[in-house]
Amino acid sequence: xxxxxxxxxxxxSVRVATDLPVFARQFISSYADFPLLDAGDFFDFxxxxxRAEGVFGSSRRRVCxxxxxxxxxxxxxxxxxSPTFEWGLxxxxxxxxxxxxxxxxxxxxxxxxxxxxxxPPGSGKSTLCAGLVSRGWRLLSDEMALYDSDQNMVFGMxxxxxxxxxxxxxxxxxAPCARLGxxxxxxxxxxxxxxxxxxxxxxxxxxxxxxxxIIFPQYVPGAVAELSRFSPAQTLVTLAxxxxxxxxxxxxxxxxxxxxxxxxxxxxxxxxSLDEAISVFDDLAGSFVEYP
Amino acid sequence: xxxxxxxxxxVLRNPVRTLSLRPSELAQVIQQGRRAxxxxxxxxxxxxxxxxxxxxxxxxxxxxxxxxIACRQHDVVRREIDYLRSALARVKLPLILLxxxxxxxxxxxxxxxxxxxxxxxxxxxxxxxxxxAALRLAGWQGTHLKSYDQRYYRxxxxxxxxxxxxxxxxxxxxxxxxxxxxxxxxVDTEKLFERVQPxxxxxxxxxxxxxxxxxxxxxxxxxxxxxxxxxxxxDIHLLVSQAFRGNCNLWSELPVRALxxxxxxxxxxxxxxxxEVFQTEISSCCWILLNPVKPFIxxxxxxxxxxxxxxxxxxxxxxxxxxxxxxHFIFLRSHWLKMPLPLLxxxxxxxxxxxxxxxxxxxxxx
Numbered sequence: 001x002x003x004x005x006x007x008x009x010x011x012x013s014v015r016v017a018t019d020l021p022v023f024a025r026q027f028i029s030s031y032a033d034f035p036l037l038d039a040g041d042f043f044d045f046x047x048x049x050x051r052a053e054g055v056f057g058s059s060r061r062r063v064c065x066x067x068x069x070x071x072x073x074x075x076x077x078x079x080x081x082s083p084t085f086e087w088g089l090x091x092x093x094x095x096x097x098x099x100x101x102x103x104x105x106x107x108x109x110x111x112x113x114x115x116x117x118x119x120p121p122g123s124g125k126s127t128l129c130a131g132l133v134s135r136g137w138r139l140l141s142d143e144m145a146l147y148d149s150d151q152n153m154v155f156g157m158x159x160x161x162x163x164x165x166x167x168x169x170x171x172x173x174x175a176p177c178a179r180l181g182x183x184x185x186x187x188x189x190x191x192x193x194x195x196x197x198x199x200x201x202x203x204x205x206x207x208x209x210x211x212x213x214i215i216f217p218q219y220v221p222g223a224v225a226e227l228s229r230f231s232p233a234q235t236l237v238t239l240a241x242x243x244x245x246x247x248x249x250x251x252x253x254x255x256x257x258x259x260x261x262x263x264x265x266x267x268x269x270x271x272x273s274l275d276e277a278i279s280v281f282d283d284l285a286g287s288f289v290e291y292p
Numbered sequence: 293x294x295x296x297x298x299x300x301x302x303v304l305r306n307p308v309r310t311l312s313l314r315p316s317e318l319a320q321v322i323q324q325g326r327r328a329x330x331x332x333x334x335x336x337x338x339x340x341x342x343x344x345x346x347x348x349x350x351x352x353x354x355x356x357x358x359x360x361i362a363c364r365q366h367d368v369v370r371r372e373i374d375y376l377r378s379a380l381a382r383v384k385l386p387l388i389l390l391x392x393x394x395x396x397x398x399x400x401x402x403x404x405x406x407x408x409x410x411x412x413x414x415x416x417x418x419x420x421x422x423x424x425a426a427l428r429l430a431g432w433q434g435t436h437l438k439s440y441d442q443r444y445y446r447x448x449x450x451x452x453x454x455x456x457x458x459x460x461x462x463x464x465x466x467x468x469x470x471x472x473x474x475x476x477x478x479v480d481t482e483k484l485f486e487r488v489q490p491x492x493x494x495x496x497x498x499x500x501x502x503x504x505x506x507x508x509x510x511x512x513x514x515x516x517x518x519x520x521x522x523x524x525x526x527d528i529h530l531l532v533s534q535a536f537r538g539n540c541n542l543w544s545e546l547p548v549r550a551l552x553x554x555x556x557x558x559x560x561x562x563x564x565x566x567x568e569v570f571q572t573e574i575s576s577c578c579w580i581l582l583n584p585v586k587p588f589i590x591x592x593x594x595x596x597x598x599x600x601x602x603x604x605x606x607x608x609x610x611x612x613x614x615x616x617x618x619x620h621f622i623f624l625r626s627h628w629l630k631m632p633l634p635l636l637x638x639x640x641x642x643x644x645x646x647x648x649x650x651x652x653x654x655x656x657x658x
Binding site: 013039040041042043044046068069070096097098099247248249250 | 314315316318319323326327348350351353354356357360361364606608609610
């Protein structure tokens with residue numbers, strides 16, 4: 001398997017190894033723009049995706065995720081090797097990187113206006129996020145917003161956007177130039193395809209942002225793209241629920257969230273057409289938008 | 293005896309060394325610490341020395357993360373201790389804490405930065421029914437409800453099936469002895485009760501400091517899983533170093549007490565390992581007193597080789613043949629010590645063939 005490669009993914013140095021050529025290919029294409037580090041550098045996470053152990057040597061069909069040399073208990077079909085890596089790395093970050101308050105949310109930015117998009121699965125958050133970044137918005141994150149309380153900034157990792165279900169086809173039509181990996185069927189989340197972040201987002205990944213807007217998107221068939229007022233208190237509660245390590249940070253975590261919410265305008269956003277949605281977002285970035 | 297010392301052990305012995313490590317070595321220390329469940333304790337040592345700020349930021353983040361996890365867990369443990377104390381008080385039983393929870397409650401060095409998965413407590417066997425009823429009333433529910441598991445715990449083990457709180461999901465292990473009922477060595481638990489003492493000024497109790505060391509040693513030498521061996525040995529290194537600081541008389545009392553409890557050999561091996569791995573200072577009078585139970589050279593050598601293999605933290609590679617053999621040897625030995633052979637065969641057969649849904653692999657049995 002060898003020592004793998006050491007890659008800078010956002011604020012983290014990640015050592016990635018594999019014994020699967022298919023994963024190596026997919027990984028190289030979706031992480032092509034990420035900087036390589038020297039083998040002697042510090043690493044935060046040591047991960048690998050390898051063939052699972054079968055009865056007669058290694059399995060051809062199933063893969064598992066390793067962190068610090070320890071195998072995950074779950075094994076997945078080899079077709080899902082890239083999502084396995086993404087989920088595994090998410091787990092490493094969510095369970096170990098407590099220097100950040102970690103919120104399950106997408107983060108995008110344009111012209112200095114940062115927007116935080118927390119939303120439960122199925123709300124159309126990733127679709128909207130993929131649409132925005134194919135139309136000039138910078139991707140900070142699709143899954144995890146990393147809030148650094150010392151710098152009072154939210155950072156992302158510009159990792160691939162994970163598109164689920166119908167949104168794979170929607171994005172293919174909406175942005176034919178998007179770098180999309182093969183769609184695979186997964187048990188946990190249905191059909192999944194990974195869309196690489198635009199190169200510029202990767203190059204500027206160290207630039208954090210403080211959310212000017214916290215927007216809860218919701219895909220509603222036939223709806224007109226529209227922002228509506230959402231209570232800051234409710235936003236705070238939802239962010240706490242969507243945080244991976246809010247409880248660990250105790251009072252500091254609560255105060256951090258209060259700060260984020262107090263500095264942003266909170267809204268709900270329903271949409272059905274990506275074009276319309278993006279024009280509403282472009283208005284947020286472009287000029288003063290009257291708060292709904 | 294150890295061929296080459298791991299980088300984690302060398303920084304645990306001398307935490308200041310962390311400051312002079314190369315970036316890749318620092319990453320390795322963090323990785324080994326994480327695998328051995330010792331990262332929080334190392335972070336705590338660095339914090340006590342006030343050198344955390346001199347570390348590179350990336351490394352510092354890992355240490356502060358590990359400390360944060362431990363601190364939050366200790367908050368929970370202290371709150372649970374309070375609940376446990378009042379639950380047992382309703383049936384007029386004292387709360388006697390063992391191991392991790394006792395270290396935390398007693399502000400032992402071995403507690404700071406330590407993470408653990410359950411709270412261990414000790415109750416007289418005759419009080420088990422009362423204690424269990426009181427704990428149930430306070431929201432802790434029994435687990436392992438299958439009749440085989442119930443029999444396994446209640447007839448053979450030194451604890452009742454673990455209890456989990458219905459709302460807070462905290463897990464407690466209620467012990468009535470420090471070794472299984474059917475174990476090869478039998479320890480008179482009453483002798484431990486005779487010397488229990490309060491933790492600080494509270495009405496929560498724990499074992500006498502010497503008994504605490506002996507109990508941890510007993511646990512270490514009967515443990516079949518290698519995952520926390522290094523952590524458990526480090527606990528003992530700290531307990532010993534803390535207990536004997538400025539109190540040399542205890543050096544003769546410790547072996548005498550261990551021999552009285554029938555645990556002399558357990559103490560012998562444990563202190564040997566402490567000395568060889570962490571260079572714990574152990575008085576020569578202790579070795580002289582333990583001489584009568586000193587094992588023969590061959591079994592001693594085999595056991596020490598096996599333990600040294602298993603005490604190696606993760607080296608960034610898969611296990612060697614010697615490591616795999618050592619793991620199997622220690623696993624089988626621990627079961628051999630904990631159960632008579634016919635029972636062991638019956639137990640392994642049952643677990644392997646009839647309860648595979650949960651265990652799957654041999655090393656997860658029991």
